[in-house]
Amino acid sequence: MKILIINDYIVYGGTEVQTLREKKALENNGHEVLLITLDEKISEKDNVYNEGNGFFNIPLMYSSIRRNLNRMNLLRINHRLYDVLISRVKKFAPDVIHLNNLNKEPFTVYSVIKDFKSFQTLRDYSAICPLGTCIKPDGSICCGYQYNNCNKVCGSSLARKLRFSLWKDINAYRKESIKKYISPSKKLSEFCIQNGYNTTCINNSFDFEKYKQFEKNTDFEMKKFLYYGAINTKKGIMELLDAFEEFQKDKEVELLIAGKIYDDVKDLFEKKVTECEKIRYIGSLEYSEMMYTLRDVHTIIVPSVWMENYPNTVLEGLALKILVIGSDRGGIPEMLSDNRGYTFDVTNKIDMIDKFNRAYMLTPTEYKDITDSNQKYTVNNNSLDKYYSRLIAYVEEFIL
Template identity: 25%
Template sequence: MNILIINTYHYLRGGDCRHAFALADALEKLDHVVHFFGMQSPLNTPTHDAEYFVSEIDYRKALSKKNPITAIKVFLRSIYSLEARRNLARMLDDIKPDIAHLHSIRHHLTKSILPELAKRNIPIVWTLHDYKELCPNTSFYDGGGICEDCKGGQFFHVIKKRCKKGSLPASIVAYIEAQVDRLVGYSRYVDLYISPSEFLKAKFMEYGYLNNKITTIPNFIELDRISPDYDHDNYLFFLGRLEKEKGIITLLKGFDQATKTMPGLRLKIAGSGSLEQELQELARSLNTHGVEFLGHVEGQDLVKLTKRAKAVVVPSEWYENYPYSCLEAMASGKPIIASRIGGIPELVEDEITGFLFEPFNVKQLAEKIKLVGELSPEQIKEIGQRAREKVETGNSKDKYLEKIIPIYSRLINERRNKKQFLKVIS
């Protein structure tokens, strides 16, 4: 098969990029041809398809210039990219893919590209990495907690609450984009949506959206690249953006409570974000010892930090879909302390592969931290082994390919048969 993978960013920026690259690698190893369409960036992984990529735009930098003409151009491009549509049309005519698999395309590539695929009778599969079709802010998070005020198409709430980065202009753009999506009905171009979690699928069905066009295939992890390490040092590890929705404030408070009677346990925090300074000040004000802010960490340093942790903490306070932070930690043989929210409980089974607590609940989190801190090395190893076994069973590359390749084949054959039928009757 000749497969076109479409994702805005062509470097390891987040879970969507990680999944797209891993899928491409797995497909190529099975002798399928894989092409990419995305956005130009000096950070991009080299690809022969770069000539088709759209020009890079940093919306935050562009809007900071406070030039009204620039602002209008940025606004229009975030809704509909003529450049993306033209570039993709040229690419499709050159490479003639059998199927397109989409990931994250909004704001930079936009849904303007969908008609070009449909016009050429190319089936479209789209893996959903967030809730953008349901929530203009993509995450059901309004800066203070879970918010579903826009249910039923009441998208004006995104402006009223300034959900998009606390910015009125950005929230207005998000509102208009949501309304345009619904009015145009772009979903009619997509043959099948893939949800990594049952939670995300259920949320879409609850909203009456995509009911007959969505299926669940959990994300996979390349287990051959991650060997488990059941030994550990005496620290907990957090990896992620330092933002409110990641539950990092709750984590610091919970860790402070737990370690008043367990002073030897440490907490290592890897990542950066808008709360970095505030969190450091909070740690100082709590007089919490053993908290270490590491900043941005990647590569082998990140692997080592994960493998030597006693447990990995995922205290999210938004509807996480199917976080790679959990998958990678479990593949490394680590117990998870996580909030019971979104798709996380589909990965973390309480007291089996880790420990769950209610989001925002500092007391419960402190209790789980104490519990993990008191476990023996043998008990930690046993939980870590069960975590590794769970991802080996449910999240292997082979299991994912066993599901996605028949989907590709079925959709391609359906389109070909339909095309032949139309030729016969014409």
């Protein structure tokens, strides 16, 4: 089967990691794959990402000026890019096209693929929420644009209203061009279906090979809780600090925090950290440094206020035999269901403290039983082979 994958970037973040894994899995199973990207950081003459290896990259800088013109309904189709893309797609003649993130030139790409069999992976809530969070200003969960007056409730400025208008037009164009979608989490799939997307859930794969040398040595004397990721409002960092500050009293426990600090919480975050000696900010860590830190971590906390899709921090914790607790929003509850972890209401400090206590009070035997079982589940459910079998079954049914 000839499968074309289109994504904005080759190397950037989680979406790109998943895209490259998919390409590898498909090729390993005998399929011909071409990955088309618009990555300005990759040269057209790159030694690895070239046509000989199944890559076709068009370096294209993201332009805020062009996005503003799009908001005014001007120059929405990049005709030069359209000509290059349609020529290459027709030359490859794919049986099916798999689209991922398309934020650079969505109108152009959707125009190119509209007459081909195609599906798209929706990796976050931006398909149904112009802010991408599905959270209203009062902190409550929103079920998507079909259940909310976005301009009235969340359009707090003219700039936002213009942004929402462009988002609405992009989505309408998307739905005209693509009829089927997949999502890594059941919750996002459910929300997308409610908002008019024909969506199927296929969980992300996980690269277990790079963790083979990881040695777990949980510290049960001074229990280390860990948050790692973006340090900002939507990640629930301030709710975490407030709850932990009360929870830690008279306990042998500390909270480690790693990641980039954003301006929306910077001052208050730094104040909170200095006020509690059992909370330590350990900086933005490189991969090797994070692996070293995770060795003796007792519990990973994922306190997201916004609707996470299928967070890699949860998947990583399950795979590495680390207990995970997180908010009851987005895809986190399904990942921690069947006694794989604990979830809490991130707007309820008492509930958060209760779940912290449950984790803290586990005996080493109870802890081992849970984390051993979690690793077995994750290895089975999120292997690349399992992802491939689910994806190809979906594609074959789709084509037929």
